Each structure stands twice: as C-alpha cells, then as structure tokens.
Amino acid sequence: MNKKTLLIAAAALAAVGSAHAQDLEGFEVSGNVAFTSDYRFRGVSLSADEFAIQGGFDAAHESGFYVGTWASSIDEFAGSETELDFYAGYGFEAGGLAFDVGAISYFYPGSDDTEYYEVYGSVSGTVGVAELTGGLAYAPDQDNLGDDNVYVYADAGFPLGESPFSLGLHVGLEDGAFGDEKIDYAVSLDTSYAGLDLSAAWVDTDAEDYLGEIAEGGVVFTIGKSM
Template identity: 30%
Template sequence: MNSLLTQCVWAVPICILTCSTFAEESQISTSEGIISGDVGLVSQYIYRGGVENNDIAIQGGVEYAHKSGFSVGYWGSTLDYDSTDEQHDHGFEHDIYLAYHHQISKDWSYKLQTTAYLYQNGGTVYTEGNDHRRTTAFDVLAEVAYKDLSLNAAVILADASFGNAGDTYLSARYSHALPQDFLFNASIGGSVYNSQRDDNIIQTTQNFAFNEARVGVSKSFTNTGLTASFDYVVGGEDRLGEELDNHAVLGLNYSF
C-alpha cells in the first residue's frame, strides 16, 4: 500500500477511465480553449475485458481543448504488472493523445484521435527464439456519435508486445442523463484480430472475439467536482479464445 501511495503522489494529473466527467465550474478557460482534468481511484482497472490492475488503481488525466476542435491530452494509470520484468508487481501506463472533434449538427458529431501508449521502464520484450517487440504502441480511433450513442473503431498501427498491427477494436457506447444528477452508461466491444503478424510473443486462434459489455451508473455532486460510479463488466474472450472474468468496478474522482 505504501508503494501505491507513493505512486499517487507522482501520478498527478490522473483520471477515472470508467467515468471521466469534467465539472464545468472547475475548467480553466483561455481566449483560445479550455484546460480540464481530473484525478481519482477505481477498485479495478479493466480494459477491453482484460485486467490491467486487479487492485485499486490510481488514474487520471489533463486535456487542453482548442476552440478549433483540436485537443491534446494525457491519461495515466497504475498497473499491477511490468511488461518488461515479470518479477515486478507494479507499473504505470502513460497515454498521450491528439484528437479532432467536430459537431456536424445538433445531434451528430465525429472525432478522430491518435494515441501513444507508453509504459513504465519502456523497453522491449524478447523470447528465446529472438522474437522481440516494443511495449510502446500507437493507434488511431474514429468515432461517430448521434445524441447519446457513439460508435468507435480503433486500429493498432504497429506491432506491440500486446497486439498486432491491424488489430481493430469495435465498440458502441450509450449514456443517458437521469434525475438527481445520475447518468446511465452502457457499452459493448469486440476485437477483429490480425493473425498474419503472429510470432512467439503474440498468437491468435480466432479472427474475432467479443471482449466485454458494461452497464453502470454514475452520480455527480453539484459544485464539488466529485463523481462516484459503478460499472458491471461482463467478460467475453481474448484472442486465444480464453474466457474473461466478470467484474464489478467502483470509482471516485475529482474534476478540476
């Protein structure tokens, strides 16, 4: 727990992945855009059905959104593993992204985003057969939204230690405002895998797999910047056809 608290000190700015709600009153407005961010905890960090941290994860981020529609941001989370050293039971994920969002009409919008995924200690993963891959990864995401519903596709651009170039994650998300500042959230996602890039580090037994479905609710507390959330994650399968567990995830964050 002491190491976790130490990471908390050095992890700011950080944010909740499962419920990232920025309080408008906490945002910093400039003549050209808005700076916003938040910091918080989740009981587990579950990503596309897989466990990135099975313990309490400290997460958060900061973003600058320009009035032109472009934005740049950072997101980070503590992990319970180090991909380059199996003897370590902790690590940290750093995501840096550049995005463009455009509101086509009152109901329709789209977003394009590219993200770099960087991990504590970085480095390269090797096998006895001399296959090797960098832990750093890059992807590009396209999103189309209609009112409270959004459809997303994210494609890995280069081989990484956890995926092949061309792997594509498809997802749909829906949110709906409820009385008393509650928000209903639901999502579903699955992956189309590129098995042609397999080696001794990455293997694939199925071309498509349903990875996860989520349903949850969040509650924001007016004028405090605080948001509490609960998500139930139904696990699907990974690229090897192995079943993923179900999880109940609690979250609490503070927006600034």
C-alpha cells in the first residue's frame, strides 16, 4: 500500500473509533511526517528513485467525517517539485467491516493545468489474523487528464508470530490516463520502534517497457512518525 493510501485509511479509522475526539467538539486532529528513500505512487517512482520528505494533517470527527492534507517532495514535474493533496471523506462500520468513501484532489504548486481529482472507496475487515482491504479510485475524464482513470487494489497485513514485525502485501491494477492495464505490487516488512514506524518494501510494476526506469522494481525504506 502506498503512503498516501495509508494516511487516508488512518484518517477514516480515526473517525470511526475516535475515542480521543474531544479536542475540538468531537474532532481529533493528528499529524504525520515521513522520510522515504523513494516516493512510490501505485508502484511508480515520483521522486526519480531519490529521497523524499512527506507529511500531513488530518481532522476526524466522531460522526465519521474527516478532512486532511498531505504533501511530498517529488522529481521536477511541469515546474513543480511538490505534490500537495487535499481530501475529505466518511468512514463507518457495518456488518463487522469498515467502509471508507471520499474524494481527493492532487495539486502541483508552481505548475499550470496539472491538478486533477479522484473519488475513492474501500472496505476493510479481519479474517483470522489477517487485515484485508480492497479499494477503488476513479478519476473522471477532466481537462488535465484527457481520459478517465481507474485503479483497483487489494492489501493484506499479517503479524509475524510473536515478533514485533508484520508482513504487508499489495497488488493494484490501473487503466486509463495513467496506465494501460498496469499492474503494481509490493511486499513489505513493517514494525514500530521508539515511537517511529519503520518499513522496508520491495515495490515493482509491469510497466517498465513504456514508463522506463521510474517503473522498475526497487527496495524502499521509510521511517515515519504520527503525532
């Protein structure tokens, strides 16, 4: 799962189970920061295989609604070296499952005519010790895309026995403006230590032929902290 999806899911879960949501009349405000060896979005490097710094803020209401913003350094794109996202959604539980629906807008400060938006939805649940999530993101045809785009994905997380580590698995399929039936996948080893979230992942796609080096497989290390 890419970092952005993790942060949106975290905001939705905070909204559902907001035990500490008493700071601002039912709102829980949180922040996050991360350093990663390579910013991968749906398997593709947006930082040209270079280090990136990322962070964001979320406000989740006990009713299930949430809003947030997230940013990352990126390789130069149309005059911009920053991705800035704004999202809003609603998380709720039903039948033992957690649902999340919302919309996200992508901006690239310093560039012109590059912003676009998506709507998304996901469902999560537990089977045995495994945490499973399936989701979809859809970007309608809009001026800055020239075509619509659909991305479907599945994630699974498993604790590794009594150890402090967990195994993460991800696979996604993208078709439209950003991919031609492109498949991306990742395998990660995750843990927490001294209040930090640590991850080492192998990330790859099948799109190297037409996207080049940014779609090649590679190891990604990430260290983050939530506040």
